[in-house]
Amino acid sequence: MKKLFIFLTAAVSIFLLAACSSNKETRDLLEQPIKKDATTMGTYIQVTVYDKGKEKAVEEALNIAEKYNDWVSVDQAKSVVDKINDNAGIKPVKVNSEIYQLIKLGYNYSAKNMGYDITIGPLSKLWNIGFPDARKPSQDEIDKVLPLINYQFIQFNEKDSTVYLSQKGARLDLGSIAKGYTAMKMVESLKNNGVTTGIVDLGSSSIYVIGHSPRQTNDAWTIAIKDPNDPEKSQLGILKASDQHVNTSGIYERYLEVDGHRYSHILNPKTGFPFDNDIASITLLISGDDATNGDGLSTMIYAMGTKKGYEYVESLKNVQAVFVDKDNKVYITDGLKDKFDLTSENYKIGQIKDLK
Numbered sequence: 001m002k003k004l005f006i007f008l009t010a011a012v013s014i015f016l017l018a019a020c021s022s023n024k025e026t027r028d029l030l031e032q033p034i035k036k037d038a039t040t041m042g043t044y045i046q047v048t049v050y051d052k053g054k055e056k057a058v059e060e061a062l063n064i065a066e067k068y069n070d071w072v073s074v075d076q077a078k079s080v081v082d083k084i085n086d087n088a089g090i091k092p093v094k095v096n097s098e099i100y101q102l103i104k105l106g107y108n109y110s111a112k113n114m115g116y117d118i119t120i121g122p123l124s125k126l127w128n129i130g131f132p133d134a135r136k137p138s139q140d141e142i143d144k145v146l147p148l149i150n151y152q153f154i155q156f157n158e159k160d161s162t163v164y165l166s167q168k169g170a171r172l173d174l175g176s177i178a179k180g181y182t183a184m185k186m187v188e189s190l191k192n193n194g195v196t197t198g199i200v201d202l203g204s205s206s207i208y209v210i211g212h213s214p215r216q217t218n219d220a221w222t223i224a225i226k227d228p229n230d231p232e233k234s235q236l237g238i239l240k241a242s243d244q245h246v247n248t249s250g251i252y253e254r255y256l257e258v259d260g261h262r263y264s265h266i267l268n269p270k271t272g273f274p275f276d277n278d279i280a281s282i283t284l285l286i287s288g289d290d291a292t293n294g295d296g297l298s299t300m301i302y303a304m305g306t307k308k309g310y311e312y313v314e315s316l317k318n319v320q321a322v323f324v325d326k327d328n329k330v331y332i333t334d335g336l337k338d339k340f341d342l343t344s345e346n347y348k349i350g351q352i353k354d355l356k
Contacts, residue, residue, distance in 0.1 A: 040069040043203030050197040057193035061186040068182040072174045089168025109296040110151030115303025117269040121171025122148045129265040130254040142272035180295035228281040237342040247294040250281030277305040278325045287318040307355040
């Protein structure tokens with residue numbers, strides 16, 4: 001008899017080690033930070049700020065998350081994305097400039113043809129991994145929706161600020177890019193309001209650290225990367241970051257288990273099945289403007305597998321990565337070798353040249 005299990009892990013990927021406030025030097029920071037949280041965008045969000053008098057700034061940042069949730073959530077009445085999907089093959093939909101730019105970002109990543117497609121909506125809805133009615137669809141069901149997945153169905157009209165899906169039945173799914181993009185908008189708001197030291201955490205898989213740790217002026221934040229084989233209890237290693245975006249994708253985040261086989265939530269738009277390669281998890285450390293693209297980049301690199309993904313990251317200017325494969329080997333790109341410490345005895349540092 002077939003058994004079907006659905007798993008959704010909370011705080012799945014990264015957790016921050018407590019920042020001790022033993023020496024704040026000349027900075028006028030709080031001993032106990034302003035900390036507020038919310039549940040939105042399908043995850044737990046927390047904003048932590050050490051600057052004094054920034055309660056309103058924190059509230060404004062959380063309001064941005066709520067705003068984007070209302071715009072991009074699928075199957076939510078009156079969301080902008082649902083309106084675009086409902087009018088696929090019928091008519092263009094006028095959108096605000098922020099959603100226009102977000103969809104354009106997803107389109108540009110899709111155009112790279114590297115395992116990412118923003119119109120994967122019909123397929124993700126079919127599997128529905130992470131929700132109570134998740135299931136493994138039949139091959140016939142998959143074959144019916146694959147022709148509906150093609151980013152080229154998206155038509156933009158910049159003058160009228162409209163987005164149109166030309167194929168009836170096509171569906172946008174911004175879930176793979178919305179969290180990281182929203183985190184960056186929240187960080188932008190906090191900085192504009194004078195925040196110099198803080199953390200924006202969207203579900204622990206997308207974290208942005210603002211400035212330096214409150215310990216000392218030039219101290220980096222200390223981030224513990226979770227063990228993908230025991231994400232609730234153990235850590236893999238320690239990563240140092242300052243004013244950077246940390247993004248993690250892994251097979252343990254959301255998955256569906258059917259008859260002993262685990263299916264990741266990261267779906268292949270070409271085959272209709274979840275990607276099945278050697279990666280257990282990948283953590284990206286992203287600097288500068290590239291941090292806006294963290295979620296899409298993480299999904300795209302995950303789709304490549306360890307060797308190709310590693311080589312691709314090395315070709316990028318502002319991105320570094322920690323790859324963990326299913327053989328418990330850890331591969332660290334050159335720019336992180338002095339910023340990452342492996343702390344788990346269950347893993348070994350691998351050499352990328354040894355991979356085929």
